[in-house]
Amino acid sequence: MWSPAGPDLVVHADNAEFLPTLPDRAFTMVYIDPPFNTGRAQRxxxxxxxxxxxxxxxxxxxxxxxxxxxxxxxxxxAFSDYWAFLEPRLIEAWRLLAEDGTLYLHLDYREVHYAKVMLDAIFGRDCFLNEIVWAYDYGARARRRWPTKHDNILVYVKDPERYHFDSDEVDREPYMAPGLVTAEKRERGKLPTDVWWHTIVSPTGREKTGYPTQKPEGLVRRMVAASSRPGDWVLDFFAGSGTLGAVAQRLGRRFVCVDENPQAVEVMAGRLPSARVVRG
Incomplete structure (x- = not known):
């Protein structure tokens, strides 16, 4: 079904069934944003x-x-056994990554600590690169605890000696204390740290698809730009609204986006019209 010489793909399938059909080491980057196991339905x-x-x-x-x-x-x-659900898919992610490849696993505070232990076992602790904190300021205001306004993104590499990372391709940020740096540095901006301040998808913006849990393109663009090259293949097997595909197209990468939700596939088919849609 998939070929490195073939078209970009949007695949309607259970990822547990589809991923084993893909060849080893086919993707330079894998980004996944699985359900967070909140225990409730999202609407x-x-x-x-x-x-x-x-x-x-x-x-x-x-x-x-x-x-x-x-x-x-x-x-x-909501899953009765969340980790039995996620572990085999993370093992597949490791198999599918090229030797210079990188995994970005997007979770929140409920499960990220367990995921870190699991990925240490699958990839090896020496393959842990970063924990990125995506901080935003939107949503409900808690009154009996500190409001939770961030997600966590765990970054693991296939080989700590060979992974691809190009900081020159990443968008720059303003210095928080511009008076303490030279005019040249102020003009260029600084490389983002492992804390990313980025707004959510605007409810009235052009990016909005209406799909729940849609992530902003600016967030995913940093990952794709840093951890892949033009022409490389990237993969998202919890693709949702297809943000990885949209970013990959603009940056000249090839992509495979997989989701078993028919609504997600319809959204992606409209958002990524040049991709081939495969329905399992």
Whole structure:
């Protein structure tokens, strides 16, 4: 089904069944954003507005708008045995990575500590590269604890002596104390650290697909730019809205995006029209 000389792919399949069909060491980068095991179903309603004198919303300058509800996207985020579910898929990720390849595993505070132990066993502790903290400021405000406003991204490499990392390809950030550096450094900006301050996908922005858990392209772009080269193949087997594919296209990488949710595949088919859609 997959060939390094073939087209980019969007695959509708159970990843546990599809991944074994792919050859060893085929991908320079794997990014996965699996369900976080929150114990609840995730829902996201698409909403658009049109101007109407009888509208139910009032906008700028008193103009009235009518709310039109679109598709309701939902997926289950609860597993009776989460680690029995995830471990074989992480073993497949290790197999599929090239010798210079890198895995980015995106989780949150509920499971990341267990994942670190598991990946140490699968990859080896010397293959741990980073824990990236994605910090944002959006959502509910807790009053009886510190509000949780970050996700965790574990970064492991296949071979700690051979992995690809090109910091020159990564977008730069402003210095937090620009007065302490030279004008040349201020102009260029600094390489991001392992804490990434980046907003979520704007509810009204062009990037928005309406799919729950969609991640911003700017976040994934850093990973793809640093850990792959133009023409390399990258893989996401919990692809959701297809952010990895969208970023890979813009950066000249090849991609395979896999998801078993038919709504995710429909979103990706619209977002990635040049990809071949394969339905299992």
């Amino acid at each position: 996201r309603q698409e909403i658009t507005t049109v101007r109407s004198a009888e509208g139910d919303r009032i906008g700028f300058s008193g103009q009235r708008y009518e709310t039109i509800k679109g598709a309701l996207h939902r997926y289950d985020d």
